[in-house]
Amino acid sequence: MAKIELQDLQFAYPGKSFNLAVKQQVFADPMTAIVGQNGAGKSTIFKLLTGLLQPDTGIIKVDGHDLADFKPVDRLKTIGITFQNPDDQLFNATVKREVEWSLSQVNDDRDANSQQADKVLANVGLAEKAAENPYDLSLSERKLLTIATVLAIDPEIYLFDEPMISLDSPSKLMLTQIFHELVADGHQVITITHDMDWVAAEFGAVCVMEHGRIQFTGTPRALFGDRGLVERVGLLPPKVMELTSMLGDSRVYLSPEDYYKQNLGK
Numbered sequence: 001m002a003k004i005e006l007q008d009l010q011f012a013y014p015g016k017s018f019n020l021a022v023k024q025q026v027f028a029d030p031m032t033a034i035v036g037q038n039g040a041g042k043s044t045i046f047k048l049l050t051g052l053l054q055p056d057t058g059i060i061k062v063d064g065h066d067l068a069d070f071k072p073v074d075r076l077k078t079i080g081i082t083f084q085n086p087d088d089q090l091f092n093a094t095v096k097r098e099v100e101w102s103l104s105q106v107n108d109d110r111d112a113n114s115q116q117a118d119k120v121l122a123n124v125g126l127a128e129k130a131a132e133n134p135y136d137l138s139l140s141e142r143k144l145l146t147i148a149t150v151l152a153i154d155p156e157i158y159l160f161d162e163p164m165i166s167l168d169s170p171s172k173l174m175l176t177q178i179f180h181e182l183v184a185d186g187h188q189v190i191t192i193t194h195d196m197d198w199v200a201a202e203f204g205a206v207c208v209m210e211h212g213r214i215q216f217t218g219t220p221r222a223l224f225g226d227r228g229l230v231e232r233v234g235l236l237p238p239k240v241m242e243l244t245s246m247l248g249d250s251r252v253y254l255s256p257e258d259y260y261k262q263n264l265g266k
């Protein structure tokens, strides 16, 4: 699995007081969630990782190599991103062309790209929509299409900015399944999300951002065990913990299944 390392990273938007500063950070878990309140700097980190923004100082390394030295095509094959709003990403006349366009950025072979597009659209349940205009799809389907454009390239590292927002329930389950398949294939998945139940149930690591700083990196169990931090950075614990703490149980539970295991499944 590829390893991302941030060193002495600093970035400010011109004329804005927001300032991102990350002294040292390694993304080493196959599935990491980045969480924190609105404006904490989560999307800014993603834009730096994909080269949409350049750091003012500092260095981003992938497997020890400075990302600034990567050719654009190698960068696309190394780190792929889906944005929060699919409408920021889609512009082709048909669903299939959208995926083929993405592939054409890294591969000139049209036949291979066409076959790969068909395969990936089938994987996300959009095969029957291949000839439609992306803007005739539902928001959930448009979101899946943006994910398909990245799955098609199959980069080493996947960045997802709020992938669950506007997905319907079956699509959410499908995406979680896709994440696990990516991880099983040796990819790294880093996801921005506000959904703490999902973080607790599915992710191996979580980074908490506040005011442009990474304040915590560790397991979801360690995070939700630190009630002071969770409260200070404005996160909600998993719903199961809201219930158990009302019942006077202060232990950490990541999911109803975790509660069952700790209390009833012995």
Ligand SMILES: Nc1ncnc2c1ncn2[C@@H]1O[C@H](COP(=O)(O)OP(=O)(O)OP(=O)(O)O)[C@@H](O)[C@H]1O
Pocket: 013, 016, 018, 036, 037, 038, 039, 040, 041, 042, 043, 044, 045
């Ligand atoms: N293009 C931009 N120009 C100027 N300021 C920006 C720009 N994009 C973001 N900001 C500001 O930078 C800060 C961090 O924004 P960022 O989008 O990284 O936060 P975030 O944690 O992803 O928030 P959210 O959860 O709302 O997406 C915010 O104060 C935001 O207003």
